[in-house]
Amino acid sequence: MTHLILFFEGRLLLNGDSPMWPSNRFIDLDAVTHCRVHVPSLVADQPPCDALQLSSLPAQLADIEPMPVRQFLLHQGFDAFILAGRASQLLNWYRTHRYCGSCGARNVLRQPQRALMCPRCEVDYYPRINPCIIVLVTRGEQILLARSVRRGATFFSCLAGFIEPGESAEQAVAREVYEEVGLSITNIRYVKSQPWPFPSQLMLGFYADYVDGEIVPEAAEIAEAHWYDVDKLPETPAPAISVAGQLIQEYCDAVMASADQ
Template identity: 80%
Template sequence: MTADDHQNHTQHDLILFYQGRLLLNGDSPVWPSARFTGLEAFVMCRVHVTALASDQLPYDALQLSHLPPELDDIEPTPVREFLVHQGFDAFILAGRASQLLNWFDSHRYCGRCGSPTHLVNPQRVLSCPQCEVDYYPRINPCVIVLITRGDQILLARSVRPGATFFSCLAGFIEPGESAEQAVAREVLEEVGVEVDNIRYVKSQPWPFPSQLMLGFYADYVSGDIVPEAAEIAEAHWYDVDKLPQIPSPAISVAGQLIQEYCDAVIASTD
């Protein structure tokens, strides 16, 4: 890093992480750089994070090796906990920072020859000086689908420990698949039913660590619910006015798909 680069870095506001967790400035993930002295001694890696608004300056996201004296009294916050408490709009910037730091950390060495990579700015690319391979931030596309049957929807609960809410079905798109093909396959694999009229609704970045969720509705065609035991603890049909605990619409596209469909059905019957 040159002296000019260092000067430019210190002019940006900061988003700070320690052991993969956020260091919050009150309720905000943003810290003024002028708050700190000698912070470079604690920096493991640094990436630029651009804001969604074009009139805002970029931020610097830093992964710290230790907490500097200015942060001794700050308890690191899990990224997912910040999302739950603050909602997705407040989370977007911290989510982008978390995703970029994860990319940086997982590509510190070239996958072809094992040489250390270096960050090329402002292109946001990690480059191998030996075999000249470039590594860009990776996004993993996933489908998430709400299966509908008139005034009923199919919701499932994951086998993950602590999973108490019911949600849509989701899965990664496999090589060679379209998103619609992935929806049909995932539904058949996870609950044993067939669907059609698969239609895209909306998307959401989901940096845990680097997913892009593509949200769909799909109509039930046939089959009895048979949960895939390795992934689904239970799955049932629910009336739109008698739902179990579902994800918050303020947090996830799953909650939005459920809420918007149920609201539309209920409004149509009033």
């Protein structure tokens, strides 16, 4: 049986705490479905699943308050969020690539590939993935944390940015650190990655060692940035939610464990 992940106005409709609904729960959703895409399984135990963007709520869902996708992540943690995040990313790709960018013809789904194809140009459009770096700059028992200028940003996190065309991930790390805080770094090393579907980023996590320079925040991006002792941190992202939190926690834990030996 196919399961469904339902969205309305870009927000998630939950079946209790789960993003999945059994398809036999509904008689006919086609009349209120704006678009529908298959969500591929990346793990062995995931049942067949489709994501639906609804144009209106059927009567049996009228009492459910749609939840913003990011809020679901904050409440449930990343492991529970993975499937809903993938569904959201695929629907966003489908919505923003309905027409060919060259000739304007309406794209069609190309089976069995996960692609949209222009029938006139015969050009394929695959789901968009935007590669980004995120880096924790370290200085012995201190780490560099910054607060964004975005409205409502209260926590401190790692530095991050998009990879430019023709640029390696390591080059992007060095460039972003210098642009955002004016520091030179060395010993750039990859740690782990995380999909971040807001709307379609792939975060590549790094550590890097401080070399020299004084912190000069880029005013358009960084409200403030400081060095923090590993045992005296400000509010940071939760490790259960983001790779930034994992980079911070794992480095700090390693430093403090080494100090205890």
